[in-house]
Amino acid sequence: MSFLSSDKALATSLDAEDPIRSFRDRFVLPTNRSVSASEVSADHLDDPCTYLCGNSLGPLPKRSRELVLNELDRWASLAVEGHFTPKGHGWVEQMDDLNPIMAELIGAKTSETACMSTLTANLHLLMGSFYKPTSTRYKILCETKAFPSDQYAFTSQVIAHGLDPQDAILELHPRPGEYHLREEDILKTISEQGSSIALVLFSGIQYYTGQFFPIKSVTEAAIAQGCIVGWDLAHAVGNVPLQLHDWNVDFAVWCSYKYLNSGPGGMGGLFVHEKWDAKESPRSAGWWGHTLDSRFAMPPTFSPILGAQGFQQSNPSVLAGASLLGSLEVFKEAGGMKPLREKSLKMTHFLESLLRKSSYFKPSSSSSKEGEKGFAIITPSDPSSRGCQLSLLILGGIMQPVFDGLKARGVIGDERKPDVIRLAPIPLYNTFEDCWKAARALEDTFASLGSTESVNGLKIA
Ligand SMILES: Cc1ncc(COP(=O)(O)O)c(C=O)c1O
Ligand SMILES: Nc1ccccc1C(=O)C[C@H](N)C(=O)O
Structure with missing residues (x-):
């Protein structure tokens, strides 16, 4: 030795x-x-x-502990007033601190980025908006042995559309004796079967093998075939550089408790490319996706924030947000x-x-x-x-x-x-x-x- x-x-x-x-x-x-x-x-x-x-x-991160304690103190001293106090920096504005730093990490515009909810919930949410099977184009192309939560999400989504998972979920396997999917095999499947594929959804980095998929080329090939492309970035965000906007990715989801150190069960996130701003309205709308100007006037009609933040549904956990912010500040200070x-x-x-x-x-x-x-x-x-x-x-x-x-x-x-x-x-x-x-x-x-x-x-x- x-x-x-x-x-x-x-x-x-x-x-x-x-x-x-x-x-x-x-x-x-x-x-x-x-x-x-x-x-x-x-x-x-x-x-x-x-x-x-x-x-x-x-x-x-030590900074997360400090920021969470600050929010506990604000809660103790202001209770409900904390939502709007101090003016411009109340809890209702907390995401304004988080989203720009997160956007940098994923290579997106701030308007394409929303820190919110949790990974699997965000996956269902965006599949609700972007997975729209037709009689001819209805398949989901994914990697074999995707993280089980993703597999459950795919199966339950296709069943909800009245489809048979055996037929509608197309799993790509590595070649016999190999552990990774070859880029050429992914691209070949997309080019041969693209017309029947509604959604291509891979993880950015495979949780078991650690393979970093070629996001740019897979996205390009899938879009050329008319498919929608989404990515589960649980193991990629904060780990590898990403350029979601430039790579023309349709949507992406992630969690932040791994490389982003937000703590157990921390806040997730989602990306929706701005090319969708004019075309796709949030389907499963909630009041937090309503524009802030009139949100608290409680109008009966939903008027979404343009971009990813229009997909927000609920009043987010401020403690989870503070914890994530503490870590994101460290990423920023380190130079991204x-x-x-x-x-x-x-x-x-x-x-x-x-x-x-x-x-x-x-x-x-x-x-x-x-x-x-x-x-x-x-x-x-x-x-x-x-x-x-x-x-x-x-x-x-x-x-x-x-x-x-x-x-x-x-x-x-x-x-x-x-x-x-x-x-x-x-x-x-x-x-x-x-x-x-x-x-x-x-x-x-x-x-x-x-x-x-x-x-x-x-x-x-
Ligand atoms: C690739 C991947 N997808 C989904 C999940 C599930 O995330 P969550 O429990 O935050 O929904 C994880 C990790 O737990 C994961 O690694
Ligand atoms: N094993 C766990 C136990 C508790 C909570 C999460 C996990 C995970 O697997 C997290 C993550 N998806 C991972 O790939 O490590």
């Missing part, structure tokens, strides 16, 4: 020259003690753990996605290079013998086809003990049953040393599992 010792020095020097390293201090990271890292020595128990799980739930992506590319590459040196690394799942322990990386190796995350396929039926071993060593990734562990070094708060620690912990974990012992009843020699 000598490579790991020499690479520690490299990690230290990469951290020293990292221009955005000070942003780590803007976050509260769980400690080794709080995550019960049982193998960590007593003198390091109060150090931050190696948190590589911001792709599932980002840690707490450009410096973050630069560091992210380096950090993910660094982690990958360490993992590839491991004695347990297998170039592919098929290169290991039946039952042999080890791991393969199923995230694309091309940096432009991935974000921060690397997905490790754990071979030999030992994902759970490997996951537990990492946690005992203070490394928090996440497990995706049956056999994937996801690790995501995040540029705002992770370090190159975190990558080194994770690779080291993985090596030690595999070594500790022995070569011939039986794990969970499986012989792993």
Whole structure:
């Protein structure tokens, strides 16, 4: 394991020259003690753990805590008056602070952006407006093994239109023996079957494999065939640079509790391209989508705000908004996605290079013998086809003990049953040393599992 010792020095020097390293201090990271890292020595128990799980739930930005406390104080001192006090900065105007920063992150105009509600609800909402099947054009093209909530949404939407999901949902599979969808295969399907497809809806980044889909080319091809194109950006927003406006995307939805650190169940968001302003009116209207000028005059007729904010339905959670704003302010201060992506590319590459040196690394799942322990990386190796995350396929039926071993060593990734562990070094708060620690912990974990012992009843020699 000598490579790991020499690479520690490299990690230290990469951290020293990292221009955005000070942003780590803007976050509260769980400690080794709080995550019960049982193998960590007593003198390091109060150090931050190696948190590589911001792709599932980002840690707490200190600024979010401050802003949430401010809103609690405003609630305490003003109660209902807080909606309009101070003048121009009451709760009713809170989204005016959030939407412009969010718009920058997704490459959109502010009028095309709305921070609101939650991901799955926003997906249903926009499918309600944009998925309009006809007798000839009625299919939804999506990736196989999309996040289950999206699959449930697609199925329930087609059923609501009286269609058969077996026929109306067209799932694209990777080629046999492969983990990713090839761009050429997506484009071929769109060109061959486009006339029957009403909606193309992929995730920007696949939650399981970490594949970053070619949003621009898929959107272009689908629009050329007359399809509507929507994207689920749960794993893409705050992770990779996006240009939704220029890419001509019709609509997109996302959550903000992953890379955007808004806290568990935080506020979601949606994008509607301005080309729809004149054509598409919100279908499932609510009073918060009504123009602010007359909203509180309570007129009986809906008069929507032009653009994405016209899709707002309810009075939003101010506490969730404050929490999200705290994080968005940190993104803004860090200089937006450009410096973050630069560091992210380096950090993910660094982690990958360490993992590839491991004695347990297998170039592919098929290169290991039946039952042999080890791991393969199923995230694309091309940096432009991935974000921060690397997905490790754990071979030999030992994902759970490997996951537990990492946690005992203070490394928090996440497990995706049956056999994937996801690790995501995040540029705002992770370090190159975190990558080194994770690779080291993985090596030690595999070594500790022995070569011939039986794990969970499986012989792993
Ligand atoms: C790709 C994707 N879609 C949908 C969801 C569901 O999001 P929510 O629970 O916020 O609706 C998630 C994560 O939970 C996700 O990763
Ligand atoms: N496992 C969870 C447990 C609780 C709450 C969310 C999740 C998620 O899966 C979040 C997200 N969609 C993810 O890909 O990590």
